[in-house]
Amino acid sequence: MMKLKGKTAIITGASAGIGQAIAEQLAAEGSNVVLAARSTGKLKDLAEKINQKTGGKALDVPTDVTDKSAVDELYNRAIDSFGTVDIYVNNAGLVLSSAITDREVGEWDKMVDVNIKGVLYGIDSVLPHMLEKASGHIVNIDSVSGHEVNKSSAVYAATKYAVRAISESLEKELARTGVKVSNISPGRVNTERVLKKLGDDPERKPLQPEDVAGAVVYAVTQPDYVNVNEIIVRPV
Incomplete structure (x- = not known):
């Protein structure tokens, strides 16, 4: 049984990694998916794949968040x-130079713009529609860096603490409106972007993008009276 038949979800950062896995799993549950990213070629290929193999329909929309x-x-x-938006997944994000002593101000600006402003812009675009129909689900993909900081993650972690704060506050603002908010915080994930930045950890197998997508599907398929506010997904 497809749990999201007839629903429509927007997923940012959908062209690869976690975003791609989220789009594929939501579509497998019957949701129409609107795929957003800057990588137009990969985005179109994913839309074609979903349209051929899943129960949902896919639309690719190149977007700079x-x-x-x-x-x-x-x-x-x-x-x-599709006439409606039922789920909005703020997944687009950047992991760049984060140590303050590195003084990579340009990279800090990029992370602030994508990781914080991009999330706020997405919420602002969809929230009036969801409030009007008294239903909807905003999912913010955060990070364990939104819960703890190490000596090389200051700026990135600051952006992810901001996402967590936005999620917590928004959930309280939207209480009893019918609109839900979930904050999903994964640890190290086996994606090209993350492993290029952080390298391999021989003592711990990383998460797969599908593991994070599964947490999203869990959150958005709960009964109407259940709001899953926070999920932290870590490698063992």
């Missing part, structure tokens, strides 16, 4: 194509 007008257009394209 740091551009508010582009994020608003992403929402409008979803409404024009």
Whole structure:
């Protein structure tokens, strides 16, 4: 039984890794998926794959989440194509130089723009629609770095602490409106971007993108009266 038949989800950062896995698993549950990322070729390929193999329909919309007008257009394209948005997954994110002593100010700016502003722009685009219909689910992909900091993660962790704060506050703001908020915080995940930045850890097998996607599917398929606010997913 497909638990999300007839629903529509927007997923940012959907062209690879965690975002791709989330899109595929939501579509497998019957949801229509609107795929957003800057990588147009990969995005189109994923949409074609989903349309051929799953119960949901896919629409690819190249989007830079740091551009508010582009994020608003992403929402409008979803409404024009499917008539509603039931799930919005803020997955787009950057892991760049984060130690303050590295003084990589340009990379800090990029992380703030994508990891914080991109999340806020996504929420702002979809929230009026969800409040009007008194239903919907906003899922923010955070990180264990939003819960703990090491000596090389200061700026990245700061952006992820911000995502966690946004999620916690928004959940309280939206209490009893019918709109849910979930914050999903994965540890080290086996994606090209993460392993390139952090390297391998021979003592611990990393998570797979599908493990994080499973947490998202769990959160968004709960009964109407259940709101899963926080999930932390760590490798053993």
